[in-house]
Amino acid sequence: MASKTAATIRSDGGVHADQSVASKNKGSPTCGDVAKPSCEHRYDYELVGYDALPAFLKHDEFMLDHYRSEWPVKQAILSAFTLHNETINVWTHLIGFFMFLALTMSVSSAEHGRVARWPFYACLCGAMFCLLMSSGCHLLACHSERATYVLLRLDYAGITSLIVTSFYPVVYYTFLCDPFSRTLYLGFITICGAAAVAVSLLPVFQAPELRWTRAALFACMGASGIVPIVHKMLVFSARPEAVLTTGYEVVMGVFYLAGVLVYATRVPERFMPGMFDLVGHSHQLFHLLVIAGAYAHYHAGLVYLSWRDRDQC
Numbered sequence: 588m589a590s591k592t593a594a595t596i597r598s599d600g601g602v603h604a605d606q607s608v609a610s611k612n613k614g615s616p617t618c619g620d621v622a623k624p625s626c627e628h629r630y631d632y633e634l635v636g637y638d639a640l641p642a643f644l645k646h647d648e649f650m651l652d653h654y655r656s657e658w659p660v661k662q663a664i665l666s667a668f669t670l671h672n673e674t675i676n677v678w679t680h681l682i683g684f685f686m687f688l689a690l691t692m693s694v695s696s697a698e699h700g701r702v703a704r705w706p707f708y709a710c711l712c713g714a715m716f717c718l719l720m721s722s723g724c725h726l727l728a729c730h731s732e733r734a735t736y737v738l739l740r741l742d743y744a745g746i747t748s749l750i751v752t753s754f755y756p757v758v759y760y761t762f763l764c765d766p767f768s769r770t771l772y773l774g775f776i777t778i779c780g781a782a783a784v785a786v787s788l789l790p791v792f793q794a795p796e797l798r799w800t801r802a803a804l805f806a807c808m809g810a811s812g813i814v815p816i817v818h819k820m821l822v823f824s825a826r827p828e829a830v831l832t833t834g835y836e837v838v839m840g841v842f843y844l845a846g847v848l849v850y851a852t853r854v855p856e857r858f859m860p861g862m863f864d865l866v867g868h869s870h871q872l873f874h875l876l877v878i879a880g881a882y883a884h885y886h887a888g889l890v891y892l893s894w895r896d897r898d899q900c
Contacts, residue, residue: 632662634671643732646795649853650868651861655729663727672864676725679874684718686878687711690885700896702763706755707888713752714881720745721874736790743787743801749877750808751780753884757812757836760891761819761829764900772815779808802851809843812836828894835887842880846873 634653637645644656653672655663667677691711694704724738754776762769783804786792792801816836823829850873856863863869 632658632666641732643735644729647853647856647868647870649856649860650864653864657731658729660727660730663730666729667726670865672868673725673729675866675871676874677722679871679878680718680725681722683874683878683881684715684722687715687718687881687885691715694889700892701899702760702892702895704892706759707892709755710752710884710888713748714885717745717749717881718878736793739793740787743792744784746805747780747783747787747808749881750805751776753809753839753881754812754815756884756888756891757819757832758815760895761815761823763895768815768818776808776811779811783808798853799851802847806844806847809840812840826894828890832887832890832894835883835890839880839883839887842876842883846876846880849873849876 632655635656636652637648637650637654640654640656644654650672653670655666655671655673658666667674691708694707694711720738720741724742728735728738755773758769758772758776762772786804791797816833819829820833849869853869856868
């Protein structure tokens with residue numbers, strides 16, 4: 588009896604260990620309350636509301652619920668197969684990545700033509716890099732502040748690569764017989780892309796209040812492509828290939844511009860906060876518009892290859 592009493596009394600005089608444990612576990616299940624497997628493997632990572640998020644995860648105040656906050660990497664990866672406010676963001680660009688991978692393999696397996704293929708492959712690889720980095724960012728950024736910082740930089744680098752490499756087929760194949768213009772345009776957009784990546788490394792670049800600044804930076808990079816396209820039409824306006832590729836590029840530009848505007852204005856969740864947390868919010872629409880724009884540009888690339896395989900310098 589004495590040994591039992593001694594085992595249940597703390598040496599400092601009087602609080603029972605059973606009482607201490609009960610106090611510590613108050614409000615949470617114990618192994619006696621739940622099945623044993625649940626105690627050995629925790630899968631009860633709960634989604635939280637916007638107000639419960641740490642500052643580094645607060646990006647859109649109009650999305651009110653269904654957030655993952657500071658989850659372990661394993662649980663963050665497994666969350667790709669559960670429903671939260673990033674699920675569709677993850678899968679839209681992951682599916683887009685595999686779609687462009689299949690398109691790339693299809694082009695590479697076809698009969699090689701007379702003109703160099705590297706600008707077209709660079710464009711496809713830029714799109715795939717963008718889509719994969721975006722998907723990974725949306726899946727894993729919830730892990731920690733450091734993960735968010737690194738993954739957002741990779742995401743910005745992916746967007747930059749999409750924009751920069753989309754210039755390569757336009758410029759290379761249009762000005763195949765004009766080395767000066769070709770080098771000038773390719774050099775300019777490549778330098779702009781490197782500068783954009785450098786600016787995105789600044790910690791302040793990811794601040795929510797700079798959403799319009801980020802949108803404007805990427806929009807201006809894309810808009811600079813108007814110059815070589817106008818140049819193309821001035822020189823090759825009589826060529827049906829030039830007209831057709833310009834049509835595809837206009838469609839691409841419309842999709843990308845619409846995506847930028849949706850991203851920056853946070854429509855539609857701005858008008859009905861909480862209504863589009865899971866499906867239909869602005870970033871999901873942005874993802875779909877990016878894929879549509881890249882796919883339009885892919886068709887322009889096929890026309891360029893066909894044109895220059897027939898007509899070289």
